[in-house]
Amino acid sequence: MRRLCSAYRGIEPGTVQCLRVPPPPADTLDRVTPDELSSAIRACLEAAVAAGELTVSVPDEIRVERPRQREHGDWSTNIALQLAKPAGRPPRAVAELLSARLVDLPGVKSVDIAGPGFLNIVVDTASAAELVRTIVGAGTAYGQNQQLAGTVLNLEFVSANPTGPLHIGHTRWAALGDALARVLTASGAQVTREYYVNDAGAQMDRFGGSILARLRGTDIPEGGYHGEYVAELAAKVREQRPDVDDLPEAEALIVAREVGYAIQLAENRQTLSNFGVEFDVWFSERTLHESGAVEQAVARLREQGHVDDRDGAVWLRTTDFGDDKDRVLIKADGEKTYFAADAAYWLSVRDRGFPKKIYMLGADHHGYVQRLKAIAACAGDDPETSIEVLIGQLVSVGGARLSKRAGNIIELKDLVDWLGADAVRYSLARYPADSPLTLDGEVLQKKTNDNPVFYVQYAHARLCSLANQAREHGVDRSVFEPSLLDHVTENALIAALAQFPAIVAQSAELREPHRVARHLEVVAGAFHKWYDECRVTPRGDDPVEDVHRTRLWLAEASRQVLANGLNLLGVGAPERM
């Protein structure tokens, strides 16, 4: 398919590690986190079922949440409400069964049944705080999980045409897609970031024609590109090929197209790289045509019985698999369509060993979803499992839509120059892809604190500074006494840190990296409040005590979580600001 003005995004080098410490068995809890409570509740449920006290199938997921109201305990679950009906018991009765077992767990201080049947759990301070040591020990690995272990997938994003610069529309996918790749990787998936380059077909000729027109001072051809960048490309083409002016029209056109293409692609690649986005594979559409892969694909699909010859054209019967209408593979004039290349591309993805491909497309391409799935179905693959299409709303700026052919586009390059890659990446990665997003060009240029990236980065920088201060004043981590972390702000901060791995796993599963950003804001907020209330370095000449040493552990754990989270978003974690 051809991507005109939508954008995708890319992935980034920075790698995220994947490794995870398995939670201890429920009966040997030495620290208590929501993940572990979830497992423990499952064990309690299974025990209740085994004891014949309850007859239900234990659900796959038992959600343990941090309640909004502090009075509702450290963690709560609505599992009793959910199981009431299938178990044929009143919710409070189910809750009581669970409650009786949960209170006996080490680290659990109390369990209350509230309202219609919520279980509100209060955790022993030291058991909750024990997590801090775990985080510091895990370092950059904290947050990694094996939720998607064994998953191999090909993630395609950005894939902007090489006929012009990357603009703000592509930027959203670049930021989100790369973050998604990192989050997936952190959850154990094996991800290949791929960029499909539409470098074949009439659009490329129009591109070449537009450059040539600039070179010769003639009118831009119908359907050509008018942006000022075309003139700049023309100048660069002339620089590389001074002979272009003397060549006959047909040859000059090819030179303009090919040299312009090379320049533009290299530039876009550099722009993405500067944005922190690196692709593993740059897949050229041309290679599909040149290698005969397109013909082979048509033949292969024909063998599988899904190709018809009608009206002089060759059709793929995509309507067999939910598409609105059949699609032409080879036109009556013998020309292969983009759709044919798309089909060949899918087969290439399969042949290269990917059982699954995720496409990130702009809303202007949602019409492609059915036919992409139909291709897979025609090829004998199960579209439900092998193809996943994430549709994102287009970003608009000041109400104006962006078109590559109109002049006034905001380029990714310029955005980064104004705000820095971190601010741009973060401000795009903190919204779900399907959220309609309106960026105000005025605000964007202002570099105000509107942007929460500063809030999160500042928390990290503040923690680094705090650690330096602590060291200078003789506070070290020679002692860790978790029961001393008993301030309300410490309870809240530790809870936020404890949720991080589950947030990462959830972001990966739902393909919603923005959840990481939102949670980092929670962590940063909890930290700033803690900072305001609890000191790591003693005031004045006050002696250094174990509480200070222990708090330094919490500071390091907090810093680690912020750094790990920012890394998942491809955003820097500055040591000072």
Place this chain on the structure above:
RNA sequence: GCGCUCGUAGCUCAGCGGAUAGAGCAACAGACUUCUAAUCUGUCGGUCGCAGGUUCAAAUCCUGCCGGGCGCACCA
């Protein structure tokens, strides 16, 4: 016309089956001799587009309507 998608505070947006709907910005009032005030505390601000339905429980799921965006080529 058909299809997809979105509609939450003045603005930009979270939340997407649970307990009094949240944040930032904006507005107003406070907190810096002490680890970075890019911070913190408080106040103000909402018929979660409208109407039905499912449920013990709906902003969240279903249906219809209204409104915005996008898509419906032997184009790329």
